[in-house]
Amino acid sequence: MNRKMPVKRVFRTKQKRLSADDRRSEFVTKATELFAEEGFGGGTRALARKLGVTQPLLYRYFPSKDDLIKEVYRKVYLEPLEIGWEKLLSDRSRPLRARLQEFYEVYTDAIFNRRWLRIYLYSGLKGLDINRWYVGMVKDKILTRILRECRHDAGLATQSRPSAAELELAWVFHGGIFYYGVRKYIYEAPVLEDKAQMISDALDIFLAGFERMAESATDRRRVPIKVVG
Amino acid sequence: MNRKMPVKRVFRTKQKRLSADDRRSEFVTKATELFAEEGFGGGTRALARKLGVTQPLLYRYFPSKDDLIKEVYRKVYLEPLEIGWEKLLSDRSRPLRARLQEFYEVYTDAIFNRRWLRIYLYSGLKGLDINRWYVGMVKDKILTRILRECRHDAGLATQSRPSAAELELAWVFHGGIFYYGVRKYIYEAPVLEDKAQMISDALDIFLAGFERMAESATDRRRVPIKVVG
DNA sequence: ATCTCTGGTGATCGCTCGATAAACTGAGCC
DNA sequence: GGCTCAGTTTATCGAGCGATCACCAGAGAT
Numbered sequence A, B: 001m002n003r004k005m006p007v008k009r010v011f012r013t014k015q016k017r018l019s020a021d022d023r024r025s026e027f028v029t030k031a032t033e034l035f036a037e038e039g040f041g042g043g044t045r046a047l048a049r050k051l052g053v054t055q056p057l058l059y060r061y062f063p064s065k066d067d068l069i070k071e072v073y074r075k076v077y078l079e080p081l082e083i084g085w086e087k088l089l090s091d092r093s094r095p096l097r098a099r100l101q102e103f104y105e106v107y108t109d110a111i112f113n114r115r116w117l118r119i120y121l122y123s124g125l126k127g128l129d130i131n132r133w134y135v136g137m138v139k140d141k142i143l144t145r146i147l148r149e150c151r152h153d154a155g156l157a158t159q160s161r162p163s164a165a166e167l168e169l170a171w172v173f174h175g176g177i178f179y180y181g182v183r184k185y186i187y188e189a190p191v192l193e194d195k196a197q198m199i200s201d202a203l204d205i206f207l208a209g210f211e212r213m214a215e216s217a218t219d220r221r222r223v224p225i226k227v228v229g
Numbered sequence C: 001a002t003c004t005c006t007g008g009t010g011a012t013c014g015c016t017c018g019a020t021a022a023a024c025t026g027a028g029c030c
Numbered sequence D: 001g002g003c004t005c006a007g008t009t010t011a012t013c014g015a016g017c018g019a020t021c022a023c024c025a026g027a028g029a030t
Helices: A021-036 A044-051 A055-061 A067-085 A085-092 A096-113 A114-126 A129-153 A164-186 A195-219 B020-038 B043-050 B055-061 B065-083 B085-090 B096-111 B114-125 B128-152 B163-187 B194-220
Strands: none
Touching: A021 A044, A021 A055, A021 A067, A021 A114, A044 A055, A044 B020, A067 A114, A067 A129, A067 B096, A067 B163, A085 A096, A085 A129, A085 A195, A096 A114, A096 A129, A096 A164, A096 A195, A114 A164, A114 B020, A114 B114, A114 B163, A129 A164, A164 A195, A164 B114, A164 B163, A195 B163, B020 B055, B020 B065, B020 B114, B043 B055, B055 B114, B055 B163, B065 B096, B065 B114, B065 B128, B085 B096, B085 B128, B096 B114, B096 B128, B096 B194, B114 B128, B114 B163, B128 B163, B128 B194, B163 B194
């Protein structure tokens, strides 16, 4: 991590003169922290202060603050994708429930922290394309996959695309879990500390709900689970 | 609505000189719109432009921008409380499921709109007391009440406070529904258009999950609802 | 020892922000 | 008609913002 400590100059509390790459990534890292707390209105001077450098230095590495922000997006949004959930969710040598449990534990380990959630919500409020892309990704790569595995597990025909009702079921389930993170890290409200237990319980009711839906869909064809009005 | 149209001056596209009360509430209304879109960083000049007046006028009605913001909070947070859910949720002359269905339809009618949700999320990110208060209110006035009714319906002892696991179950359910609004109005992602159907489905799996939990709590104590592996 | 190249700084510009003070204006009252 | 008072505007302040430019300084090559 430490590179090229000068022989002389033992004092000098802040070593400066980092390599270009190191400085650049340091800007991104600290900018993520700053923007997570202050929102993207956080100032470039406050950012420079966090690095112990002066504000104009930022512009040696990024043409504008907006470019820095884009870099922060890239880092934050791509971080949780490094898990490789394809194989985790689709590995049919393992029981479905265990796969889902592990996936959501790993996934929430990646995104349930103050930094990620705040950046995500701030960028969501800005309505950026990258946010839409992420939501679409969750739908296609996670929820659709989960539903396909559920259908397979229940012995149903594996259709290419899930029905709108199924998708909504999965979204409500997924959103319920996501909201646990929001309550804990954004609202800082007390939550059930055992995250794995929360996931397990949520899975219980989701899987039970899916089974019911599957049953009523096979018995009579495609009838709403229950019509109230 | 229109007050005191001057006899002459038929032109004059913007009638000004409103009464103090009217002008004040107009500031709050338009500020809510502005802050919902731009966040609380939205400028006082932009706000004045929306009213067709000049910026310093704001300071005749509010000592500072922060006071205006507080007023916006008050209005937004208290709006959905005017429903009177006490009687709606606790009216045991009606079947539980119908009460829950109606409550969530009415509640989401009140909060599922771009304005409310965005203000709510922005203020949540600021970590203000009023947000904590609201979350606590949801817990005490909605979720706890729902759980009590569920226990009663299932013939269980009505304990004063729900268990942490029950509460978490209810939170995940509630959060799943809430997230539907976020997806629709914040992310502007396509959702199942039939909101009532979404609520109905979510209720199905929540109630089924609660029943199972209640059963396993009475049969053997605290066993995972279902273990697939 | 000197040169050079590059990471880093100081000063500053133009703009927008929230906020203040003083001047203006028009409807209601005598 | 003229007075008054409350709603509104004009002008302006100081601070903070993103961004630019000329300059500085220190490590490595020669």
